[in-house]
Amino acid sequence: MRRTAPALLVLIFVATVAATPPPGSVNEEAVQEIAAQLRCVVCQNLSVADSPSETANQMRRIIRERLRAGDRPDQVVAYFVDRYGEWILLSPRPQGFNLLVWVAPFAGTFAGLVGLILLMRRWSRRSASAAPITQVDPDTRERIRREMADLES
Amino acid sequence: MSTELVEPRTWRWGKWVIPFAVLPFLALLAYGFRTDPRAIPSPLIGRPAPPFALAAFDGGRVSLEAMRGKIVVLNFWASWCYPACYEEAPVLERNWQAYRDKGVMVVGIDIQDREEAALKFIRQFGLSFPNAPDPEGKVSVDYGVYGVPETFFIDRNGKIRKKHVGAVTEELFRSEVERMLKDAT
Numbered sequence: 001m002r003r004t005a006p007a008l009l010v011l012i013f014v015a016t017v018a019a020t021p022p023p024g025s026v027n028e029e030a031v032q033e034i035a036a037q038l039r040c041v042v043c044q045n046l047s048v049a050d051s052p053s054e055t056a057n058q059m060r061r062i063i064r065e066r067l068r069a070g071d072r073p074d075q076v077v078a079y080f081v082d083r084y085g086e087w088i089l090l091s092p093r094p095q096g097f098n099l100l101v102w103v104a105p106f107a108g109t110f111a112g113l114v115g116l117i118l119l120m121r122r123w124s125r126r127s128a129s130a131a132p133i134t135q136v137d138p139d140t141r142e143r144i145r146r147e148m149a150d151l152e153s
Numbered sequence: 154m155s156t157e158l159v160e161p162r163t164w165r166w167g168k169w170v171i172p173f174a175v176l177p178f179l180a181l182l183a184y185g186f187r188t189d190p191r192a193i194p195s196p197l198i199g200r201p202a203p204p205f206a207l208a209a210f211d212g213g214r215v216s217l218e219a220m221r222g223k224i225v226v227l228n229f230w231a232s233w234c235y236p237a238c239y240e241e242a243p244v245l246e247r248n249w250q251a252y253r254d255k256g257v258m259v260v261g262i263d264i265q266d267r268e269e270a271a272l273k274f275i276r277q278f279g280l281s282f283p284n285a286p287d288p289e290g291k292v293s294v295d296y297g298v299y300g301v302p303e304t305f306f307i308d309r310n311g312k313i314r315k316k317h318v319g320a321v322t323e324e325l326f327r328s329e330v331e332r333m334l335k336d337a338t
Contacts, residue, residue, distance in 0.1 A: 041299035054265050058290030083297035084202075085196045101180075111174070 017149055027068045034063050034076050039088050170216045195297055195316045201297035202227070207262070207285035211270060215260055215285045215288045217311070224257045224333050225307040229293060229322065231266045232274040234301040241302055241320040242278040245291070249282040256309070257330055264293045264301060308333045 035049035040056045048056045048063075059080075066076045080088045092098040138145075197203075202225070206216035217225065228245055230238045241327045249259035261284035262270045268286065275284055287293055296305060308313040315329055 055290060055293075059294060061289065062291065062294055080294075082196065083295060084299070085194060085297070087193050115170075 026064050030067060030073060031060060031064050034073050035060050037077060037090060038080055039090050183207050197297055197313045198316060200313055201311050202313050205292045207287060209283050209285040210275060215283045220258045222309055224309055224330060226259045227305040227307060228261050229264055229298050229301050229303045230261055231264055231301045232270040237320040238302050244321055244326060246278055246280050252330055255334060262287050262292055
C-alpha cells in the first residue's frame with residue numbers, strides 16, 4: 001500500500017493536468033453559448049451568435065479572448081453588461097421590474113383558467129337548476145292546439 | 154317573468170372584473186409607448202472612462218492616460234455614417250480650435266471603417282485633432298458603443314460625465330464643456 005501511494009499521486013496529477021484544457025484553446029461551443037445570450041448592438045433583435053455583422057464578429061472575438069484569458073462564462077457576460085447595461089442581454093434577468101415579464105404570462109394564464117372554471121361551474125349549475133315547464137295556461141294550450149290543427153290541414 | 158331582472162349577486166360585480174383587469178395592461182402600454190426604445194441609458198455615466206491606447210492615423214499614439222488632467226471629448230465616428238458624422242465633424246473641429254488652449258482635448262475614434270475612406274473624411278473636414286482607428290472594436294465595446302456617432306464627455310478626473318448619441322451640435326459641445334470647465338475651477 002505504502003509503495004502504491006506515490007504512484008497513485010502521480011496518476012491523479014497526470015489526470016488533473018490532462019483534464020484541464022491547455023491555456024490558449026477555447027471551446028467554440030462556449031463562445032457560441034455566450035454570444036447567443038448577447039444582443040448584437042448594431043442589429044435589430046439578433047444575437048451576437050446569429051449576426052454576420054462586423055461588430056458581432058468583433059464581439060465574438062472578445063468573448064473568445066476573455067475565455068482564453070481564463071474568464072468564466074458568467075464573467076464574460078458580466079463584462080458586457082457592465083458596459084452596455086442589461087439591455088445587452090436578450091432575456092432580461094428575473095429581478096425587480098423585469099419580473100413582470102416572467103410572471104405576468106403565468107399569472108394571466110392562471111387567472112384566465114380560474115375565471116373559466118368559475119364560469120363553467122355557474123353555467124352547469126344554472127342549466128341544472130332551471131325549472132322544467134310543467135304548467136301551461138289554458139289560453140296558450142288552446143292556441144297551440146289551434147295552430148297545430150292549422151298546420152295539419 | 155320578474156326573476157330575469159334580478160341578477161345573481163356574484164354576476165353583478167363580476168361584470169367589472171374584465172374592465173378592471175384591463176387597467177394594468179393599459180397602464181403598462183401607456184408607459185411603454187412613452188419610452189424611446191432607442192434611448193439606452195449607459196451604465197458608464199459617472200464611472201472612470203475605460204483606458205485605451207491606439208495608433209493614430211497620423212502615425213502618433215492616442216492614449217487616455219496621456220490626456221490625464223484634461224477634459225476629453227471622445228467621439229466615435231465612421232466615414233460611412235452619413236449624415237450625422239458629416240454634420241458634427243465641422244462642429245468638433247471648430248470647437249477643438251476654440252477650446253484646445255483651455256485644457257480640452259477632442260479625440261476621434263473611427264470604427265468599422267476602411268482606412269482610405271477614413272483618411273478622405275479627415276481630409277475633407279480638415280480635422281486637426283487626433284483621430285485613430287479601432288480595428289478590433291475593443292475600445293468601442295469598452296465604451297458600450299452601439300452606433301455612430303456617439304460622443305463621451307470626460308472630465309478632468311477621468312470620469313464620464315455624459316454620453317451623447319447622434320450628431321454633436323454647437324450648443325451641446327459648448328454647454329457640456331463649459332459645465333466641466335466651471336466644475337474644475
